[in-house]
Amino acid sequence: MQLRPLGSSGLQVSPICLGTMTFGSPVAEADAIALTHAALDMGINFVDTANVYEGYARFLGSPGGVAEEIVGKAIHDRRDRVILATKVGAPVGPGPQDRGLTASHILREVDRSLRRLQTDYIDLYIIHWPDKLTPPEVTLQAIDIAMRQGKIRCFGASNHAAWQLCEFLWLAEKQHGPRVVSSQIPFSM
Structure with missing residues (x-):
């Protein structure tokens, strides 16, 4: 491919x-691993997951991470063949620090994702949803810290309006920080 x-x-x-x-649900672990291996064998190298994905059985505030754990098992001996994307920002628990794009939440969740994915780095770390309560400067500073630590290679945004992406780009230029490199938008064929 x-x-x-x-x-x-x-x-x-x-x-x-x-x-x-x-x-996780409806795709059971064994089937998900087989599906991932088949995709890699066909030349697909791009895998997208999120810290909250666990299939259709997920309920609001559940800790998530099921899909990341399955992906980690599927790629642990094939990591060099995968461009791995995961996301942060959706609720992963009932507490106020279990959601959003604060520095503490991002830095905690990147470590949790790395552990579940059984990897030392994430190729593309995606901000899953805009956070109206956290200034984007704070979010970018946390992303910058994780990038400098070698935990993520680059970052993108999901479900953001064009003006929000422009704001990230403007702030990156102003702060000499990381630039958003991708935008994942809702699309169905």
Whole structure:
């Protein structure tokens, strides 16, 4: 499969990405691992997950992480063949620090994702949803810290309006920080 550049990130990704939102339920672990291996064997190198994905059985405030654990098991001996994307920002518990894009939440969740995914780094860390309560400067500073620590290679945004992406780009220029390299928007065929 011919790879394509992911914006200005330096990453080369397959034009088809394996999404894992249903890993856990209805797609059982063994089937999800087999599906991931088949996708990799066919040349798909881009895998998208999130810290809250656990399939359709998820309830608001549940800790999530099921899909990340399954992906981690599926790719642990094939990590060099995978461009791995995961997300942060959706609620992962009932407390006020269990959601959003505060620095403490982002830095805690990146470590949890790394552990579940059985990897030392995440290629593309995606801000899942905008956070009206946290200034974007704070979010970018946390992303910058995680990038400097080598935990993430680059970051993107999901479910953000164009003006919000422009705000991230403006702040990155102003603060000499990381630039958003991807925008994941809702689309169904």
